[in-house]
Amino acid sequence: xxxxxxxxxxxxxxxxxxxxxxxxxxxxxxxxxxxxxxxxxxxxxxxxxxxxxxxxxxxxxxxxxxxxxxxxxxxxxxxxxxxx
Amino acid sequence: xxxxxxxxxxxxxxxxxxxxxxxxxxxxxxxxxxxxxxxxxxxxxxxxxxxxxxxxxxxxxxxxxxxxxxxxxxxxxxxxxxxxxxxxxxxxxxxxxxxxxxxxxxxxxxxxxxxxxxxxxxxxxxxxxxxxxxxxxxxxxxxxxxxxxxxxxxxxxxxxxxxxxxxxxxxxxxxxxxxxxxxxxxxxxxxxxxxxxxxxxxxxxxxxxxxxxxxxxxxxxxxxxxxxxxxxxxxxxxxxxxxxxxxxxxxxxxxxxxxxxxxxxxxxxxxxxxxxxxxxxxxxxxxxxxxxxxxxxxxxxxxxxxxxxxxxxxxxxxxxxxxxxxxxxxxxxxxxxxxxxxxxxxxxxxxxxxxxxxxxxxxxxxxxxxxxxxxxxxxxxxxxxxxxxxxxxxxxxxxxxxxxxxxxxxxxxxxxxxxxxxxxxxxxxxxxxxxxxxxxxxxxxxxxxxxxxxxxxxxxxxxxxxxxxxxxxxxxxxxxxxxxxxxxxxxxxxxxxxxxxxxxxxxxxxxxxxxxxxxxxxxxxxxxxxxxxxxxxxxxxxxxxxxxxxxxxxxxxxxxxxxxxxxxxxxxxxxxxxxxx
Numbered sequence: 001x002x003x004x005x006x007x008x009x010x011x012x013x014x015x016x017x018x019x020x021x022x023x024x025x026x027x028x029x030x031x032x033x034x035x036x037x038x039x040x041x042x043x044x045x046x047x048x049x050x051x052x053x054x055x056x057x058x059x060x061x062x063x064x065x066x067x068x069x070x071x072x073x074x075x076x077x078x079x080x081x082x083x084x
Numbered sequence: 085x086x087x088x089x090x091x092x093x094x095x096x097x098x099x100x101x102x103x104x105x106x107x108x109x110x111x112x113x114x115x116x117x118x119x120x121x122x123x124x125x126x127x128x129x130x131x132x133x134x135x136x137x138x139x140x141x142x143x144x145x146x147x148x149x150x151x152x153x154x155x156x157x158x159x160x161x162x163x164x165x166x167x168x169x170x171x172x173x174x175x176x177x178x179x180x181x182x183x184x185x186x187x188x189x190x191x192x193x194x195x196x197x198x199x200x201x202x203x204x205x206x207x208x209x210x211x212x213x214x215x216x217x218x219x220x221x222x223x224x225x226x227x228x229x230x231x232x233x234x235x236x237x238x239x240x241x242x243x244x245x246x247x248x249x250x251x252x253x254x255x256x257x258x259x260x261x262x263x264x265x266x267x268x269x270x271x272x273x274x275x276x277x278x279x280x281x282x283x284x285x286x287x288x289x290x291x292x293x294x295x296x297x298x299x300x301x302x303x304x305x306x307x308x309x310x311x312x313x314x315x316x317x318x319x320x321x322x323x324x325x326x327x328x329x330x331x332x333x334x335x336x337x338x339x340x341x342x343x344x345x346x347x348x349x350x351x352x353x354x355x356x357x358x359x360x361x362x363x364x365x366x367x368x369x370x371x372x373x374x375x376x377x378x379x380x381x382x383x384x385x386x387x388x389x390x391x392x393x394x395x396x397x398x399x400x401x402x403x404x405x406x407x408x409x410x411x412x413x414x415x416x417x418x419x420x421x422x423x424x425x426x427x428x429x430x431x432x433x434x435x436x437x438x439x440x441x442x443x444x445x446x447x448x449x450x451x452x453x454x455x456x457x458x459x460x461x462x463x464x465x466x467x468x469x470x471x472x473x474x475x476x477x478x479x480x481x482x483x484x485x486x487x488x489x490x491x492x493x494x495x496x497x498x499x500x501x502x503x504x505x506x507x508x509x510x511x512x513x514x515x516x517x518x519x520x521x522x523x524x525x526x527x528x529x530x531x532x533x534x535x536x537x538x539x540x541x542x543x544x545x546x547x548x549x550x551x552x553x554x555x556x557x558x559x560x561x562x563x564x565x566x567x568x569x570x571x572x573x574x575x576x577x578x579x580x581x582x583x584x585x586x587x588x589x590x591x592x593x594x595x596x597x598x599x600x601x602x603x604x605x606x607x608x609x610x611x612x613x614x615x616x617x618x619x620x621x622x623x624x625x626x627x628x629x630x631x632x633x634x635x636x637x638x639x640x641x642x643x644x645x646x647x648x649x650x651x652x653x654x655x656x657x658x659x660x661x662x663x664x665x
Contacts, residue, residue, distance in 0.1 A: 006655075006656065009656070010655055013655075017164050017165070020160075020164060021160070021164060024157065024160045028153045028157055028333065029330065029333070029334075032149060032153060033149075033318075033326065033329055033330050033333065034326070034330075036146070036318045037318055037319070040316065040317075040318070044286070045286040045287065045298070046285075046286040046287055046288065046298030046299060046300050046301065047285075047286040047300065048300070048316050050318065051146055051300070051316040051318075052286070054146060054149035054152070054153065054318075055141075055146075055148065055149050055152050055378040056282065056285075056375055056378065058152075058153050058156075058157070059152065059153070059156050059371050059374055059375055060371070060375070062156055062157055062159065062160050062367060062371070063364065063367050063368050063371050065160050065164075066159065066160060066163040066164075066360075066363055066364035066367055067364045069163060069164055069360065070163075070357075070360045070361050070364055073168075073357075073360060074357055077357070077657055082656040082657055082658045083357070083657060083658065084355045084356060084357065084657055084658055084659070
């Protein structure tokens with residue numbers, strides 16, 4: 001395997017990982033916990049927004065994050081010719 | 085209904101029986117991602133998720149988010165940080181990875197002990213769930229129920245190993261999710277006129293005195309009127325503090341990603357790509373139940389207060405009396421007016437101790453010391469989901485379906501855990517540490533025997549539930565978070581992590597977490613570390629583990645080149661092949 005190319009693959013993997021994990025932390029820990037009282041001032045239908053993130057929204061986002069990672073990595077694996 | 089589901093499980097077991105250890109430990113590494121996702125979801129969602137969670141949330145309000153986010157967010161960590169790399173590594177168990185990556189049998193042994201302890205803690209809880217379901221719905225003795233359940237698990241786990249378990253869990257997922265959704269949809273429609281519980285949750289109430297008002301607004305008001313904290317309010321009086329909610333959520337997420345029976349599922353798929361995908365499918369299937377649960381919690385809370393509070397006991401719905409007979413509900417007429425008064429605070433000290441006598445209104449009298457507050461009603465949180473179909477007046481077959489669903493949830497989790505215990509002992513301890521010359525046949529035989537032994541121990545816990553079950557669940561997540569997670573992550577992402585670092589980190593992380601939990605749960609010490617409760621302390625244990633592992637690794641000799649090459653190779657998917665020993 002070409003060392004430089006491999007290092008580049010790994011770096012790309014790490015940066016998409018960090019990006020997706022920051023969204024993960026944002027919706028759960030920031031919106032759902034740290035800012036919950038501020039966001040609860042905003043209402044979407046019957047839901048106070050902070051409460052919705054804590055009990056519903058963050059879970060939907062988690063599912064989407066994993067599938068985004070799957071799709072991105074499947075493409076990256078092919079591009080760098082490391083797929084199975 | 086329950087009989088039908090049991091025969092399905094045994095049928096699957098017979099068709100998927102296995103002949104080699106690879107089939108036994110990791111289903112031959114041939115499970116398609118969609119099926120693995122379903123099996124993982126069934127494995128993950130235990131009796132606690134199915135039976136207890138919605139009940140807990142309905143009493144906790146906003147704070148229930150610690151379970152909702154804590155028990156789902158870990159899958160993002162699994163999919164992004166662990167599953168693909170462990171799959172590429174390609175061994176059978178978590179202690180396998182720890183032992184090989186840290187080139188040390190000491191590390192392997194520490195991991196092994198943690199894996200067994202965590203799994204047994206968990207199994208004990210499942211058996212209690214089986215007992216509850218049997219005693220209420222099947223009108224057999226709890227002990228007989230536990231023995232029947234154990235015999236069935238032994239049959240399909242012993243015959244088919246991981247392969248048998250995986251395909252049974254696919255069936256169990258289907259049963260439990262249908263059983264959860266039907267009453268949820270019915271009750272959502274009844275209260276709000278919406279078929280989708282996740283939408284009904286945020287809509288207005290359709291009938292009665294509160295018609296036209298948002299459900300959550302009504303709950304906030306009812307809770308405040310009765311002396312509880314408002315349903316959607318966070319922190320403050322009567323709720324957990326912000327730092328506590330933060331730490332518990334993080335400990336549960338990280339704990340999830342460190343639980344051996346969850347991690348091992350990602351060895352059963354054919355490729356790295358499939359490992360990532362099955363984490364996605366697993367969370368999708370889990371999310372269906374986990375987004376429904378808080379909706380059910382709020383409907384149940386509204387319904388309970390609406391149908392019981394300020395109503396005459398004599399005219400109260402029959403489900404109240406049914407559950408009173410099981411001892412999970414009790415009413416004491418403190419002011420002798422024959423009317424049920426519900427408010428904040430406990431009606432009496434401890435769990436109800438029933439006398440043989442019935443009161444003026446036909447209620448079962450208790451001998452507990454009454455408290456001075458106005459609350460007259462005791463409701464065990466575990467009944468919320470199980471009583472839902474009765475509260476919503478659904479036909480009897482739905483009630484039977486819920487019973488079958490509860491059993492599916494408990495049995496699927498129990499079988500996954502029993503397999504981890506069996507493979508820890510027959511593979512990690514016997515084959516890797518005691519007798520590396522053991523033949524395939526010997527190992528398979530030992531695996532089956534160990535399932536038998538583990539089933540018997542679990543059955544014993546089911547019949548004689550130890551009083552400390554509720555307390556030790558905090559242990560399972562705390563230990564997984566403070567032991568496995570940091571050293572697996574560092575093992576993958578930092579080539580220079582040494583065995584000395586990992587062992588120091590693991591041992592100190594666990595000891596800190598253990599001492600803190602024991603102090604709080606068994607000696608009644610006040611949470612002294614920033615008010616963080618025992619459930620959340622795993623977060624601090626994890627940080628200690630990370631810090632110590634990194635520091636000690638700086639000052640100890642680098643890992644051998646062979647290990648560094650191995651770490652390099654697991655970063656690239658190509659050549660994952662099949663899991664080997």
